[in-house]
Amino acid sequence: MKASFLPRPAVIREIIQQNAYIRTFRLELIDKTRPFTFLPGQFVMLSVPHLGEAAISLSSSPTALPLFDLSIRRAGSLTEAVHTMATGDQVGIRGPFGRAFPVEHFAGRDLLVVAGGIGLAPLKGVIDYCLYHQELGDDPVSGMTLLYGSRTPRDIAFQETLSSWQARGVDCRLTVDRAGDEWQGAVGLVTELLDNCTVTENTTALICGPPIMIRFVIAKLVSRGCGDKNIITTLERHMKCGMGICGHCHLDGKLVCVDGPVFTLAQLKKMDVMELG
Ligand SMILES: Cc1cc2nc3c(=O)[nH]c(=O)nc-3n(C[C@H](O)[C@H](O)[C@H](O)COP(=O)(O)OP(=O)(O)OC[C@H]3O[C@@H](n4cnc5c(N)ncnc54)[C@H](O)[C@@H]3O)c2cc1C
Ligand code: FES
Incomplete structure (x- = not known):
């Protein structure tokens, strides 16, 4: 199977409570043999076994690697489950995906x-x-x-x-x-x-x-x-593959996971983006 479909295990090193429903999870990939770097604005697909995956933005700077942060709002089944986790627990990570801020x-x-x-x-x-x-x-x-x-x-x-x-x-x-x-x-x-x-x-x-x-x-x-x-x-769209294959995040001829999620207004004006219109 293509490597980008396989989640890489990451361990929770620290948890920072941001407010009643947002926590920042400071993570580190366990296997360091494959490189992992990113730019601000990119996201990962975060997974928990049996619960699936969700797109989550990288909320730290790549200058802090090998540690990286995901700041997660309790929204549904997967994010609820992550909020019950403690330091030392593991999650799955695919990515990074998407276009970064320039x-x-x-x-x-x-x-x-x-x-x-x-x-x-x-x-x-x-x-x-x-x-x-x-x-x-x-x-x-x-x-x-x-x-x-x-x-x-x-x-x-x-x-x-x-x-x-x-x-x-x-x-x-x-x-x-x-x-x-x-x-x-x-x-x-x-x-x-x-x-x-x-x-x-x-x-x-x-x-x-x-x-x-x-x-x-x-x-x-x-x-x-x-x-x-x-x-x-x-732009935020529900995502499945995160890498331009499934078409789930399709928006007016663009795939938000690969063409975005970061867009300039000049780019959005060429698309039919209802919520910004
Ligand atoms: C690029 C990107 C970056 C993101 N970054 C972050 C981040 O940094 N932090 C963060 O907390 N969240 C982030 N999100 C949002 C996060 O991916 C979603 O909230 C995700 O749905 C949470 O998964 P869940 O299983 O916990 O909740 P879900 O079970 O997915 O439910 C969350 C909410 O979405 C609704 N929903 C579920 N499926 C659909 C669907 N197919 N269509 C419409 N509505 C639906 C549910 O009714 C519920 O209100 C990001 C999303 C994208 C696309
Ligand atoms: S999430 Fe699959 S193409 Fe964007």
């Missing part, structure tokens, strides 16, 4: 990262990757701003990571849809945070979150003059 073009650009909920997972790898290279003085981006929206303060995931990014120079701005008196920060949609951001021709915007959020963020960025090639987002 990190090779980010040097000198102002990155504007806009995320909602678990949508921060694939973008976290981009920020970690850029910070790593920034701190080496190696093709640094010009600046990084993160706009991150959550439903309530208790839903904010990656809190330790957010503090560490802020300390390392990322301008992190949070908002929640609703909050009690204890919350001192912004309340409102993530699009409202965009009103106080500078958008120039040097801005590259990366967006990941629920389809409705993506749609409104894109509309606002376009109205602020951000070019179609500089607006980059991800």
